[in-house]
Amino acid sequence: MFSAPGVARPVYREIVDVLGDLKTVDIRTRFDQLGRTFAERGVTFAFGGEERPFPLDLIPRIIAASEWSLLSAGIQQRVKALEAFLDDVYGLGECLDDGLIPRHVVTSSPHFRRASTGIVPRFAPRITVSGVDIIRDEDGNLRVLEDNVRIPSGISYVIENRRAMTQSFGSLFTNYRVHPVDEYPARLLRALRLSAPEGVRDPTVVVLTPGVHNAAYFEHVLLARLMGVELVEGSDLVVVGNKVNMRTTQGERPVHVVYRRVDDEWLDPLHFRPDSVVGVAGLVNAARAKTVTIANAIGNGVADDKLIYTYVPDLIRYFLNEEPLLANVESYRLDEVAALHEVLEHLERYVVKPVDGSGGHGIVIGPQADEETLVDLRATLLANPRGYIAQRTVALSTVPTFVDDQLLARHVDLRPFAINDGKEVWVLPGGLTRVALPQGALVVNSSRGGGSKDTWVLADVVPAHPTSPTDAEPSAALDVAPLQEQRGARQFGPGPQSGSDQ
């Protein structure tokens, strides 16, 4: 938000003006109202076994139209390249034959699934839903921090944050033309239906959740509800003769597309972990038999392996014959001896991440780590260099955030969500801005004490008399005749005058 210390970027000027007019106590009141709304609606995530509301900050993150179009094109490009890469890895393997990526790097990825080889989804993309994490570096450039193409989560907060903001801070929207985010569920449903197996005219789509104890359960519920499809658990599905059915009160009903929010390794006890009780026995075989589509596809984790990440710019050039629009953060492949030695030499300068991690777990930030952590890390890296990458420590950009009744600078990142329907990649104009609430903290994951902000992508045309886009409720489209012409006089029961004896 600040282009230089204390100087707000131009797009934030209106917000600063509006908030400047409010008293601290008024801001506090609305901030508390946001918190209460979330607690009552149960917008929570599981934090160490406890349900907590996901803190929403009241200052939105604002992205100008011009910047968004670059970002959106960069994400589309990246998703297309990763899609082509996955198709190749689980198919012909040409990029491996051509030596673009060493074969052992792919096969040693913890998320490379041999079971997925040979499942060729003819109509379906492998990456139906993706969440590419974006940061802004010290020079103001947007960079990709990591790719998430397995089961990226966070879209529910994007939707709920917007709903809460329009309710509590509607006045902030009046001076901006903000893209709505409520199109997402319909887009997702459309993409899932398009990915149905060949010959199914009216496919049944379900959302598969590990269950109520999953940290993202709230999101699974919200998506199922907004798409109008069933939310199923593994025990609701049964595979009969390579066909997937769900158990209903009136017998079994066929299922054609499974939007699964269960990790690969728990998905099918026959192929992966045999002790999984949240999976469906026989699901992988049904996918092979092409009676059901699993979205996202099995084995996508090889594409968001953080070592593969270092090759993505090359993948874009190789598969798309284009220059990457979004740069990576400078990274070091620790399975290359020279890089490993350089990093070990100056561990305190780098951020070191496990290649298959998520949720911020296992990340060591060199400049903030104590000596003991670095000693342990050195041993870990020497023992398993394939398991980690190192990145330059980026001072993430900051946005003012309401902490302890003041506006303080806090670091943020951004996760835009993209949906691939097999023909085109659509990027939701908005996304999840996560903010690290402790001062100076660089890890923004909710499981590490992060909060979030509503993210506003501005439309490029500003009308002469700006109106809030949230006024355009669906009901406004209905043809409503003027009240006095349509309505007769209202009816009333016997009042005191009718039975009165005065």
Place this chain on the structure above:
Amino acid sequence: MNRGMLARLAELIYWTGRYVERADDTSRIVDAYIHRISEDPFGDADVTCRSLFATLGMGVDATSRVTIETVLDRLVFDPESPSAITGAMLAAFENARRVREVISSEMWVCLNATRNELNAQRVESFRVGPASYLKFIRERSALFAGLTDATISHDETWWYLVLGRSLERIDMTARLLQGRLLAAEHSPDWLTLLRAAGAMESYLRSSVRRSDPEAIAAFLLLDREFPRSAYHSLAVADHCLDQLTKASTHLDIVNEARRTIHTTQTRLEYMDANALLKNLAEILKLLETTSATANDQITSSYFRQVVATTWMSEVGT
């Protein structure tokens, strides 16, 4: 309505209905007993409390004294036991949490907000007495019932909720009267029972002009119009099962549960109200087994139909 809902969801919804009703009814019964104890300082609280535990089908330590505190600990505030009021509310919440996508947001927010407030209400009740907590539970149950009726389509989901509510009500109305059989002189008197069932005013307005035990028992068991009477609850359960069977495309479902409910309903319908007290034990037993048997039959015909995975040879790559 003709496609069937997920069996797991149907079961959770049915139990959400049951647990909210149980929290409501238990708070009514406990309220009546506490009223009885405080009204009669010379009575034996130990015996009264024991009869309350027996009424609710719960064992209690035979050697130590049972007091109001025991009742509050185990029947009111115990968060673990679904037979206690707090536990039943929490169980309803846990069930509802897993069916959020099929009930209305308002119903969910109602149970979530109730759960969030349970502790504050408990602390408040230490200051002003347990009646405030019991009243809170009854009000939240009423709110939930109102939202159930007004904020979701009266489709399969709704019928399962109402079915659960009705079966629980049959069981709890029988238990409410049970106390009169177990330890009549230590249990709430007939008028208190009427009040506990929220039936006092309806009873007084009904055509009955007597206040003898026979007439009160007849009202709570046989009245055609009072929504908490056993007969009325049976009729509602019967109607729910009728609707659910109609919704079914599987004509081969033999509706055993409906036969169970309907048989008992018919027996009550033609029962001689004047011989009611003489046969009270038998009738209460009948209601108890009807509720339990119907529950098992509903579970096996709607929620737990057995489907086995069948295997095919693996598709080659």
